[in-house]
Amino acid sequence: MPSKGISGVGLATLSVGGVLTWAGIRGYSILKAVQNMIQGKPAATGQSVSSLTAQGVQTATGPGVAAPTAGTWTHDGLMKLWESVGGPPGTANNAACHAIQESSGNASVTSPNPDGGINVGLWQLDTKGKGAGYTVAQLQNPTINARVALIGSSNGSDWSAWATPGC
Numbered sequence: 001m002p003s004k005g006i007s008g009v010g011l012a013t014l015s016v017g018g019v020l021t022w023a024g025i026r027g028y029s030i031l032k033a034v035q036n037m038i039q040g041k042p043a044a045t046g047q048s049v050s051s052l053t054a055q056g057v058q059t060a061t062g063p064g065v066a067a068p069t070a071g072t073w074t075h076d077g078l079m080k081l082w083e084s085v086g087g088p089p090g091t092a093n094n095a096a097c098h099a100i101q102e103s104s105g106n107a108s109v110t111s112p113n114p115d116g117g118i119n120v121g122l123w124q125l126d127t128k129g130k131g132a133g134y135t136v137a138q139l140q141n142p143t144i145n146a147r148v149a150l151i152g153s154s155n156g157s158d159w160s161a162w163a164t165p166g167c
Contacts, residue, residue: 073105073122073142081122082156085146091156095149097167098159099123107142123149123162130161 073081078096083089102124103109111119117128120139123146125131130152131139138144153159159167 073099073107075100075105078105078122081142081146082150085143085150087146087150087156094159094167095123095153095156098153098162098164099149101164101167102162107145108140110136110140121145123152125149125152126161 075096078099079092082092082095087095099105099122102119103122105122107122109121109124111124113119113126113128115126115128117126117131118136119126120131120136122142125134125139125145125148127134127136127139131148134144134148139148150156152161
């Protein structure tokens, strides 16, 4: 008598489809994600948490994405974070300067914005401005904050939306 449950082949197909979808959405190499899973490693590809930590970038857990960390980021760590998300090395010093002026290097800090939004994280991204579409928790993630700041500043060439003179 046939079983009415999901077959092993069906379950495997569903699982592989989920991994492929996840890897595609996250922008990871699908081949590398599958290889990592076969080897019993996390599916994420990107730099490892330990390699980013060794470079001075404060990280916690996650697939190549730094989680919110306690404490204060150094100027050097912010420069490395900026470059780790694709920021041009030539703009890293200026970007780190803005983050230090905006948040004192504190990834968790928030402040009210006159437009009614909330300024969040290292680059104090406004939830009604450059950080629109992200939650406060997402913007407190240093890597997400850096990526959004990178895009919002046109790869570090336009800081006119920030109130941080002197960088």
